[in-house]
Amino acid sequence: MTSENGGGGYGWANAAKDFGAGVRLHYSREPRMYFKGSGKSFLTVPKCLTSGEAAKWLIEFLEAIRPDLVKDGLYKELLPMVDEILTKDFKLMCEEWDEISVKQWVEARSKSPSIKYLFTALMAGYCWTGNADYTWENGSFGKGAVMFRIWIGGHGSMAVAIPDPLDGICMPIANAIRDKYECEIRCNQDVSQVIIEGGKATGVAVKQEGQQDKIIRADRVIIATTWLDYPNLFKIMPASLAKNMSEPLKQKMGGVFLVTGLNDTVKLDGAFFLIYDPKTGSSIQGGCAQNIEQPWNIPEGKQLVWSYSTKSEEEFNRLGLDGIAAQMNENFEEIYPGFKNAIEFQSPPKGAAYPSHYRFSSLPKIRQKSPDVKGLYFAGECTWPMYGQITDGTAGTGANVARMILDADSL
Structure with missing residues (x-):
């Protein structure tokens, strides 16, 4: 997901250009979007260029999923909320609202x-x-x-990225940085710990x-990895990190992933989709047909379909x-009627119930500049501030940390 207009989003793509x-x-x-049991066709998510049109589409969404909740005066109440989302400074929005829950945001306004159902259902899909x-x-x-x-x-x-994130994004940017700045980039290094001496990260x-173990000394240490790896990198975790x-x-929460190979007897719509349960407002499945969205891999x-389902821990275990x-x-x-008969293979379902959705929750995140340890920075997932989603959001933190280190407004 690439954010193209400021706020530090679109981080890796801008780095590639630079x-x-x-x-x-x-x-x-x-x-x-598809609403289970409705018998209705997909509802397309359009690009709305004004707040008014975006608010009208939200009412179309509500009419499609829960028409009984469409009430008089809904547009008038929705419009300022939608306008606030679309016009608020992007950087400030990400900083001020990242650790605010859907409940806190909505109840402060309506x-x-x-409106509670509408935003809960939307965010169930948008927050994954x-x-x-x-x-x-x-x-x-x-x-x-x-x-x-x-x-x-x-x-x-x-x-x-074509053909994939590693060969399409990471390697081209790494090679370009190495060529431009003649710096050393080491791959496949197994770091056992971050060395902290006298309250400072020293290597x-x-x-x-x-x-x-080989000790590599450094003026600063920047950790860019998944948040579940953080505890393994310290003999004693910094206090703020341990607390967060x-x-x-x-x-x-439980996430399940499936990859399904099909013959061509059923016609697929390759666009990314979300399936909703209208009764609860939960987003119960998502995915896309990769033979259409990424045909060079198939x-x-x-035909190849990638799909996921996110469940509560209780539902996952049940x-x-x-x-x-x-x-x-x-x-x-x-x-897609005929889907089951078209299956040629399906991967064993993979998944587990663990805190996998921390990055998308309103819980306090890891501060990119450590408040406890001098010279220690975090640029991976689940850090704050983060100005995007998924790949772009995590990669964009690198530029943000660089600004902090250089004490610069821009790079």
């Missing part, structure tokens, strides 16, 4: 049950948190607002097979991996 890296992008079509109850209580409104601006507000787009220890990481460990005459996979296939059959 360094002269050869990055090619494939832009996806407008996402689609008591309408219709799936479950409506969890989203209302814990979903980050800032993260959802980024997606709102990308998908509805015309402020960005969904894109993938890292790197494992060497059959030998003592204690809360998400109590909040678990053999001719074959249904199990196979039960959730069966539900996902039933949903596919409803969307």
